[in-house]
Amino acid sequence: MKKxxxxxxxxxIAPAAFAQDVVRLGTxxxxxxxxxxxxxxxxxxxxxxxxxxxxxxxxxNCTWTTxxxxxxxxxxxxxxxxxxxxxxxxxxxxxxxxxxxQGYLPPSASAYLALxxxxxxxxxxxxxxxxxxxxxxxxxxxxxxxxYATPEETVAAVKNGEAVAVLADKDYLAPVAAESxxxxxxxxxxxxxxxxxxxxxxxxxxxxxxxxxxAIKSMKCDGSLDAMIVKPEYFGPDSLVWGDAGKEGC
Amino acid sequence: xxxxxxxxxxxxxxxxxxxxxxxxxxxxxxxxxMTVLGLLAITAPSALAMGFLGATAARSQIAPxxxxxxxxxxxxxxxxxxxFFLFFVIALDQLIEYLKFLAVCPATDVSPWQGLEFRxxxxxxxxxxxxxxxxxxxxxxxxxxxxxxIVFGAFTANVIYGAMQAVPRAQxxxxxxxxxxxxxxxxxxxxxxxxxxxxPGLGNLWMILxxxxxxxxxxxxxxxxxxxxxxGGSKTQAYEYPHGDWRLYYFLVLLVFYLAFTRVSELGLAxxxxxxxxxxxxxxxxALRKAAA
Numbered sequence: 001m002k003k004x005x006x007x008x009x010x011x012x013i014a015p016a017a018f019a020q021d022v023v024r025l026g027t028x029x030x031x032x033x034x035x036x037x038x039x040x041x042x043x044x045x046x047x048x049x050x051x052x053x054x055x056x057x058x059x060x061n062c063t064w065t066t067x068x069x070x071x072x073x074x075x076x077x078x079x080x081x082x083x084x085x086x087x088x089x090x091x092x093x094x095x096x097x098x099x100x101x102q103g104y105l106p107p108s109a110s111a112y113l114a115l116x117x118x119x120x121x122x123x124x125x126x127x128x129x130x131x132x133x134x135x136x137x138x139x140x141x142x143x144x145x146x147x148y149a150t151p152e153e154t155v156a157a158v159k160n161g162e163a164v165a166v167l168a169d170k171d172y173l174a175p176v177a178a179e180s181x182x183x184x185x186x187x188x189x190x191x192x193x194x195x196x197x198x199x200x201x202x203x204x205x206x207x208x209x210x211x212x213x214x215a216i217k218s219m220k221c222d223g224s225l226d227a228m229i230v231k232p233e234y235f236g237p238d239s240l241v242w243g244d245a246g247k248e249g250c
Numbered sequence: 251x252x253x254x255x256x257x258x259x260x261x262x263x264x265x266x267x268x269x270x271x272x273x274x275x276x277x278x279x280x281x282x283x284m285t286v287l288g289l290l291a292i293t294a295p296s297a298l299a300m301g302f303l304g305a306t307a308a309r310s311q312i313a314p315x316x317x318x319x320x321x322x323x324x325x326x327x328x329x330x331x332x333x334f335f336l337f338f339v340i341a342l343d344q345l346i347e348y349l350k351f352l353a354v355c356p357a358t359d360v361s362p363w364q365g366l367e368f369r370x371x372x373x374x375x376x377x378x379x380x381x382x383x384x385x386x387x388x389x390x391x392x393x394x395x396x397x398x399x400i401v402f403g404a405f406t407a408n409v410i411y412g413a414m415q416a417v418p419r420a421q422x423x424x425x426x427x428x429x430x431x432x433x434x435x436x437x438x439x440x441x442x443x444x445x446x447x448x449x450p451g452l453g454n455l456w457m458i459l460x461x462x463x464x465x466x467x468x469x470x471x472x473x474x475x476x477x478x479x480x481x482g483g484s485k486t487q488a489y490e491y492p493h494g495d496w497r498l499y500y501f502l503v504l505l506v507f508y509l510a511f512t513r514v515s516e517l518g519l520a521x522x523x524x525x526x527x528x529x530x531x532x533x534x535x536x537a538l539r540k541a542a543a
Binding site for chain 1: 274277370
């Protein structure tokens with residue numbers, strides 16, 4: 001028994017000493033402008049640029065890999081990659097199983113996308129992607145939830161009439177609404193769910209998490225993170241930024 | 251890919267279509283057809299080999315060998331493919347890394363299984379984190395081949411087991427009466443005759459295997475169905491080639507591909523059945539004999 005306890009204690013300390021020369025970043029690759037596979041077949045989007053920049057600051061050699069959203073946490077725990085950077089909101093449920101860096105995007109609004117402005121959200125099912133904060137929100141707030149594996153399918157469900165609306169990050173839905181030619185509209189009602197978006201790490205990987213934490217903080221301090229957020233190809237000039245709140249403790 | 255495609259948003263019409271269809275992602279899509287065909291080309295013979303071993307083991311006179319063969323067939327056939335693919339592959343991956351962990355890690359007294367996490371030292375990672383994306387793809391492909399071979403091997407084993415039982419007793423007894431040993435009867439009489447009984451069942455399995463390849467995505471290998479869904483989904487201005495929901499057209503292409511492939515397979519199997527029926531003591535063999543006379 002004593003040996004077992006000792007082994008467990010060692011297990012908690014030992015991994016911190018691992019030298020990691022290559023860091024594998026895992027993302028979903030289906031959620032523009034956060035992350036998507038571009039037409040050249042490479043990971044692209046805000047998180048690609050951010051991730052590469054963070055690795056440069058932290059002097060890490062990073063490679064990218066994509067994984068289905070459904071199994072993105074189990075595959076992190078199984079060691080198939082070392083960090084999740086996939087537009088993942090920081091929630092208490094997720095914090096119970098993985099460790100988050102500090103947020104790199106402030107808590108952003110979730111919006112409803114529907115065929116018309118006057119739709120009654122209680123009149124039919126509301127679509128959301130499986131295992132997202134929005135799916136949890138729909139289920140907890142008296143609406144009927146219908147889940148889909150990818151963000152793309154949630155929007156298709158509204159077009160086909162399978163769902164009356166879709167609840168997702170506004171940054172994802174706004175371009176979809178803008179380019180639908182009026183067929184799809186954002187409702188005025190918005191929700192604020194979750195505590196910002198951060199990178200996910202294995203709980204045992206404190207050393208790696210600290211490196212990325214420091215890199216994110218340094219980008220907040222010199223304002224380069226805000227500059228990246230408001231780029232027109234990502235979230236645009238109207239989006240929420242860290243501003244002075246991000247510069248505290250610099 | 252071509253110089254004219256440098257700014258896709260400025261071109262239109264046929265040129266746009268040409269540029270679109272030769273984008274990097276589309277080339278990956280075309281390659282994924284080769285991935286699927288390659289997987290089938292490797293998996294089918296491996297599954298046949300597994301099936302042959304399984305059936306031979308199940309028929310063995312030695313009880314433990316027979317039990318092992320029957321347990322393999324029974325267990326794998328009884329577990330849904332999707333569960334097998336989710337569970338077995340993670341287990342196999344962890345087993346490989348665990349064995350490497352015992353061999354190369356400096357501290358092996360701590361179990362790598364810590365709660366929900368599986369931790370081994372970086373040297374024991376398979377493939378190593380330093381390996382290129384291609385190696386990771388290849389490893390995933392290898393795991394897929396092994397898993398497909400085990401799953402389809404069990405079904406194949408059952409078909410072959412049944413076919414071996416279907417060879418008329420009289421044939422085997424006659425061979426024994428000629429003084430052939432057990433092994434000789436097996437090699438010279440049972441195996442050549444069994445194929446014709448096994449073929450309809452094996453043909454079915456081949457068809458099912460062709461259609462089972464979308465399971466590849468569960469293993470992280472991007473197959474044609476993944477690409478059709480990914481390319482067909484509507485694209486906003488964030489992409490170089492924005493378009494609406496074109497999944498229908500992509501899936502139609504897949505439909506044609508699968509129908510053509512299964513049709514060609516059917517024709518091939520029909521020819522093979524005809525060939526194997528020559529000189530067999532079956533109705534088909536008898537019909538061939540009469541036609542030739």
